[in-house]
Amino acid sequence: MNMQIDNLKELWNKAKAEVPSADVDVPAIVSKAKSKRRSSIVAHSLNITILAATLVVITLYYFLVMRYRFLLSHVGFGIMFVSLALRIALEVISMIRAYSIDMTDTALRNTEQAVLFFKQRKRIHGLYTIAIVASYMIGFALMGPEIYNNLPLYLFAGIYLFFVVGAYILIVKIRSGIRKEMNDLEDLLALRDEIRKE
Amino acid sequence: MSAKLSLFNQIYAAHNQMVMQLCLGFVNGDRSKAKDISQEVFVSTWNSLDRFKGESSHKTWLYRITVNTCLKSLRDSKQSKNISIDVEQRADLLHHDDSTSHVQESALSALYASIGQLPEVDRLIIMMVLDDAEYSQIADVMGISEVNVRVKVHRIKQTLKKIMQNEYAD
Numbered sequence: 501m502n503m504q505i506d507n508l509k510e511l512w513n514k515a516k517a518e519v520p521s522a523d524v525d526v527p528a529i530v531s532k533a534k535s536k537r538r539s540s541i542v543a544h545s546l547n548i549t550i551l552a553a554t555l556v557v558i559t560l561y562y563f564l565v566m567r568y569r570f571l572l573s574h575v576g577f578g579i580m581f582v583s584l585a586l587r588i589a590l591e592v593i594s595m596i597r598a599y600s601i602d603m604t605d606t607a608l609r610n611t612e613q614a615v616l617f618f619k620q621r622k623r624i625h626g627l628y629t630i631a632i633v634a635s636y637m638i639g640f641a642l643m644g645p646e647i648y649n650n651l652p653l654y655l656f657a658g659i660y661l662f663f664v665v666g667a668y669i670l671i672v673k674i675r676s677g678i679r680k681e682m683n684d685l686e687d688l689l690a691l692r693d694e695i696r697k698e
Numbered sequence: 699m700s701a702k703l704s705l706f707n708q709i710y711a712a713h714n715q716m717v718m719q720l721c722l723g724f725v726n727g728d729r730s731k732a733k734d735i736s737q738e739v740f741v742s743t744w745n746s747l748d749r750f751k752g753e754s755s756h757k758t759w760l761y762r763i764t765v766n767t768c769l770k771s772l773r774d775s776k777q778s779k780n781i782s783i784d785v786e787q788r789a790d791l792l793h794h795d796d797s798t799s800h801v802q803e804s805a806l807s808a809l810y811a812s813i814g815q816l817p818e819v820d821r822l823i824i825m826m827v828l829d830d831a832e833y834s835q836i837a838d839v840m841g842i843s844e845v846n847v848r849v850k851v852h853r854i855k856q857t858l859k860k861i862m863q864n865e866y867a868d
Contacts, residue, residue: 513828534744603766605766607819695841
């Protein structure tokens with residue numbers, strides 16, 4: 501096939517008339533757009549809701565059920581509370597950053613917004629998360645002696661076993677999340693350079 | 699009918715084929731993927747319609763959404779770096795009506811396939827050029843200077859020419 505570059509525009513325009521329509525049912529698109537926005541908000545809020553529910557449960561337990569007497573327990577609760585509250589704040593900031601990625605912006609700015617989002621995720625999932633998970637575990641451990649005094653051994657052992665298994669699952673999940681987000685970040689940085697390149 | 703819906707209908711009717719053609723070129727003629735991306739484009743269009751300030755034309759605005767959605771689809775599907783489909787699939791992207799000559803059909807197939815061999819950003823830029831977009835419009839869509847667009851387009855045309863000569867010169 502012998503084709504000159506100058507003919508491509510003509511060919512492209514002829515092809516446009518023959519391009520199949522996106523075949524989009526407008527009411528269906530509108531409905532999909534609305535439900536996508538809802539499900540996106542739900543998905544982003546889910547993590548925050550779970551963390552907030554945990555915060556409420558441990559607070560209620562602290563004030564209404566356990567009535568701790570050891571200073572160590574109060575310190576432990578304080579550390580857990582602050583750790584969870586910080587984690588929730590980070591998730592909210594991350595959600596706001598995710599919503600600031602504007603699909604109607606220029607390709608370069610859209611990519612830069614996504615780069616900022618993933619850089620922030622990198623920080624959240626990196627040092628911040630390690631520090632938060634570690635302090636949460638320390639806080640829980642500090643409460644151990646008093647919990648041990650107030651609960652039967654099997655229940656105490658069960659709680660701590662559940663805690664260790666939960667922490668392990670959390671760490672594995674975070675690591676896999678970090679790996680995926682780091683790949684996305686690398687792709688975005690390469691894309692940003694590609695857009696800027698002359 | 700609400701004003702928003704009426705505007706959406708108007709934008710959709712005027713530009714849906716442009717969006718579909720850009721998506722087709724981006725995914726090397728894979729009609730199913732192109733349709734999915736086109737739908738995402740119009741979902742984003744609906745969700746962003748309230749923020750349209752009229753600072754650019756509807757077409758430029760839709761180019762932006764299409765370009766960003768195509769680039770985002772790369773992150774959503776890692777396969778896009780090596781999008782490749784066979785010749786039979788390439789041919790399938792065309793309507794097989796009687797008015798389309800076999801020669802034109804193969805030429806179009808070759809065009810989509812050649813565009814598909816370009817890097818993703820270059821694909822989008824050359825397709826806007828083929829779509830008669832002004833360099834200033836492309837600069838506004840990509841967020842780079844018009845001079846940079848000119849340099850890129852010159853380079854992309856040379857690359858595309860080489861690809862077409864190497865792959866389809868007979």
